Amino acid sequence: MKENKMLIYIKDVLGNMPADWLNLTTHRLDIYNEQLAKTEFLEQFETLFNTNNSQLSALHQLPTAYDYVRLGHPLSCVLEWAVAKLNHIKPEQVIGFSSKTMPILAILRNNLLANKNTQILYNGELPKCFDAEVIKQVYGYKFTLRKIENLSAISSPENFQHANSTILISQQDNITYFNLNPNIDFFINTHQHFGSILVVNGKQNNHYIPNIQHVRRRETIAMTPANCLSALKRLTHPSSQNKLAHYKTNKAIVLDAIATISGSKTKALVASSGLSIQYAIMMGLIDNALEKHKGKTIKFIVPPNCYGGTNDQARRVATCNKLVEIVDLPVDGDNNMVESLDTVLNQIAIEDAVPFIIAEIPTNPRVEVPNLKQLKAVLSAKRKTSKGTLAINPVFILDQTFCPNVQFLGEGKIFSTLKTISYASGSKFASGGLCTAGYCVGNKKTEIIMDKIELHLKLCDNEATDTQMKILAKQLPTMNQRIIDAYKNTREFVNFIGKNLPNAKINFVSQELAKQGFTPSVFSLDLPTKGDTAEEKEAHKRALNHKLIRLMISKIPNQSKHCVSYGQLKGCYWTIPATSTQGTTKEGDKDYIARVALSPDMDLERHKKVFLDFVDSI
Structure with missing residues (x-):
């Protein structure tokens, strides 16, 4: 009955659900409490x-669930809540994934760090993408595999003699x-099209939940809104069928x-998120x-103040492999990327280590090239x-999410003769926020490496879904024009601010x-401040940031939004990187400045007028 x-x-x-539940990729910060994200919603x-x-x-007033749809969203929370209700457990014990293999890898990662033995039982077939040997050799995860003919076999004591932790996988x-x-x-x-749902069984395993969720946030994504909706419809209408896009x-x-946008004719790869493709890389x-x-030794060279997801993921990968280390690369402000990189590469060469560089051009949030x-x-x-031998050449991994229209890799372009891989987050310009x-693409120097990246993208089952590919097919062909139009708005707004608030640092x-082609539609703003001490000045500046954003x-309200993203089709988006995109960045490397992102379709004159009101108020 229940x-x-x-x-x-x-x-x-x-x-009756709000359209945003299906279509919004980034959270509404105005109704978002990070510490209570899922619990408050549910x-x-x-x-x-x-x-x-x-x-x-009533549904529209519910607080934001999680943050990006990578970690979770209203429909994923409702699906997990429904599964919990059906199985008489708590919603936090249920975690949905777009991937069929990443929940397995999330548990294995936790057990590797806890030095636990893991046994994987499976009924029927393992996910096709699950490659046990590669997972053991490259990821370093330890486990045993055992096929069981029927579910009654899991009651046999001999199945659990040598394992601290047991996983049962069922494809159904x-x-x-x-x-x-x-x-x-x-x-x-696991489900062929939807992904997977994981149940953490028993109170003794509750401590796994935050770590599993963090894998979902950083190395993959939650089950997508479209697939959650299909799964929920099938739950309420068992005969409901999932209509596949023309993949x-x-x-x-x-x-x-x-290929047209990047100028590179080599194979491109498309993933479920920017961090999914970065993980495969x-x-x-x-x-x-x-x-x-x-x-x-493998050295990943990473700017310490770059996007928090990049920073966090790189360090998480290093935690799992004794041969992998992270080297900080100061790139913004008083630091020069070129000089910093030269110093770091010289040291790595002396150590005869393998150098991989992850860098944003332009940088985030200072927008430097x-x-x-x-x-x-x-x-x-x-x-x-x-020892005097030739050092290993670096591979340059270029995050060009801010300016995906710039051609770095094609024949005759600036990085065509270097081992370079370019990638971009699709929730920005590529999809218009939909x-x-x-995606990522390499040049001819990286064709063998791209094959390896494709192997791991498929192993993690992190390729773009049918619906995602459908959206990209519609939006990518118009991306370059949208970038041009959004840049025009941004340049005009930047010039306006410079004229009316000349003491601000833009x-x-x-x-x-x-x-040269660098036409981002995002800028950051250091507002003029006052105070007798550095602490007072910083506090005053932070208060002004919030005042400006609240006013806008x-x-x-129909155009200016609290949002950490950019590249959307409409409106204007405001955030403070230190409290959003740099959430996991070390405190000393955070940027407490306002970051503003403009779109090609917005009322720029209205934004100018409100900004003048702000100037008058200070």
């Missing part, structure tokens, strides 16, 4: 359920049904667009280095080890760089 009530309520919710959702209130107005059409057994620590149901056709359009590079440079000719010279310089899918590209959003 199950019927729940299913009827979900059916009503799906009929507590209020449960109240609506208990009062049988499924009205659109009814992804929401679990036959829970106390002998199993983790149940994973091959859409993929061909996407790959052709990436990192693991592919490690795999290649383990083969080509056996026993040598290094001297590219000098950068090329540093990257291509021949260096010697301490999905999270990201971080944006110069006219000279714009002529309250005066132009």
Whole structure:
């Protein structure tokens, strides 16, 4: 009876849900409490359920669930809540993934660090993408595999003699049904199209939950809104079928667009998110280095104040492999990327280590572009080890999410002769903010490495979904024009601020760089401050940041938004990197400045007027 009530309520919710539940990729910061993200959403959702209130107005007022859809979103939370209800467990024990293999890897990662033995039981077939040997050799995870003929076999004591932790994987059409057994620590149901749902079984395993969620946040994504909706519809209508997009056709359009945009004719790869593709890049590079440079230390060179996801993921990868280390690369402000990189590469050469560089051009959030000719010279310089032998050449991994239209890799371009891989987050310009899918492309020097990256992208089952590919197929062909139009708005707004608030420091590209093709639509703003001490000045500046953002959003609520993203189709987006994109960055490396992102479609004159109100108020 309770199950019927729940299913009827979900059916009503799906009929009335806000459009943002399906279409929004970045959270509304105005109704977002990070510490209580999922619990706060579900507590209020449960109240609506208990009062049988499924009205659109009530659903619209629910607080933001999680943050990006990578970690979770309203529909993933509702699906996990429904699975919990059906199986009489708590919602936090249920974690949905777009990937079929990443929940397994999340548990294995935790057990590697805890030095626990893991046994994987599976009924039927393992996910096709699961490559046990590669997972053991490259990821370093330890486990045993055992196929069981039927679920009753899990009661046999001999199945659990040598394992501290046991996983049961079942591939089934009814992804929401679990036959829970106390002998199993983790149940994973996989679905060919939706992804997977993981149940953490028993209180003794609750400490795994934050770590598993962090894998979902950094190395993959939650089950997508579109697939969660399909799974929920199938739950309420068992005969409901998932209508697949024309995947091959859409993929061909996407790959052709990436080739045109990047100027590179080599194979491009499309992932479920920017961090998914970055993870495949990192693991592919490690795999290649383990083969080509056996026993040598692998050094990932990473700016300490770059996007928090990049920073955090790189350090998480290093934590799992004794041969992998992170080297900080100061790039912003008083630090020069080229000089810093030269110093770091010289030291790595002496150590005879394998250098991989991850860098953003332009940088985030200071929007700086290094001297590219000098950068090329540093990257291509021949260096010697301490023994006098030739050092290993670096691979440059270029995050060009801010300016994905700049051609670095094609024949005759600045980095065409260096081992360079470029990638971009798809939730920005590529999709116009409509999905999270990201992509990467290499030049001819990296064709073998790209094969390795593709191997790990598929192993992690982190390729773009049908719906994501459909969105990219529609949006990518118009991306370059949108970038041009958004840049025009941004340049005009930057010039306006410079004229009316000349004491503010604006971080944006110069006219000279714009002529070279660097036309971002995002800038950062250091507001003029006052005070007798450095602490007072910093506190006053931070207060002004919030005042400006609150004013913009309250005066132009239909366009100005609290948001950490950029590249959207409409509106203007405001954030403070230190409290959003740099959430996991070390405190000393954070930027407490305002970052503003403009779109090609917005009321620029209205924004100018409200900004003048702000200037008058200070």
